[in-house]
Amino acid sequence: MSNKTLAIIKPDAVGNGFTGKIIDRIIEAGFKVQAARLIHLSREKAEGFYAVHKERPFYNDLVDFMTSGPCMPMALEKEDAVNSFRSLIGATNPADAEAGTIRKDFAENIQNNAVHGSDSDKNAQKEIAYFYTSNEILDY
Numbered sequence: 826m827s828n829k830t831l832a833i834i835k836p837d838a839v840g841n842g843f844t845g846k847i848i849d850r851i852i853e854a855g856f857k858v859q860a861a862r863l864i865h866l867s868r869e870k871a872e873g874f875y876a877v878h879k880e881r882p883f884y885n886d887l888v889d890f891m892t893s894g895p896c897m898p899m900a901l902e903k904e905d906a907v908n909s910f911r912s913l914i915g916a917t918n919p920a921d922a923e924a925g926t927i928r929k930d931f932a933e934n935i936q937n938n939a940v941h942g943s944d945s946d947k948n949a950q951k952e953i954a955y956f957y958t959s960n961e962i963l964d965y
């Protein structure tokens with residue numbers, strides 16, 4: 826069980842002015858934000874991040890969405906970070922997400938779903954390294 830996960834506040838949530846509210850929820854849930862930066866993903870960077878979904882029918886729309894405006898990838902630390910963060914954000918489709926979860930409160934739909942969270946420790950490690958060098962992850 827690892828203590829890190831990658832979160833992304835997605836372009837819908839940034840554009841809707843929810844960045845601060847979402848970061849508050851994350852910190853109140855006991856996560857430490859060890860790296861965060863507002864970036865506008867290139868098409869290549871978004872395609873690479875979601876390469877595992879390349880064959881899915883929603884892939885092109887997903888890449889369009891993720892490059893439609895700035896987003897905020899964050900390296901988060903907490904015990905059992907991957908599972909804990911997935912509970913905090915709720916189901917992929919906000920219509921199915923539990924009350925009080927970030928997606929229930931801030932997401933627009935199954936694609937524009939406000940936040941990303943890594944789905945395993947292995948992917949968390951890979952995804953954090955996709956956005957941050959080890960020097961940019963600050964331990965405190």
Ligand code: CMP
Binds near residue numbers: 878935941
């Ligand atoms: P995320 O957790 O970032 O992982 C893959 C993303 O693909 C997901 O959040 C959604 O943004 C998007 N996604 C997943 N399933 C669907 C779907 N059925 N239709 C459209 N977008 C989807």
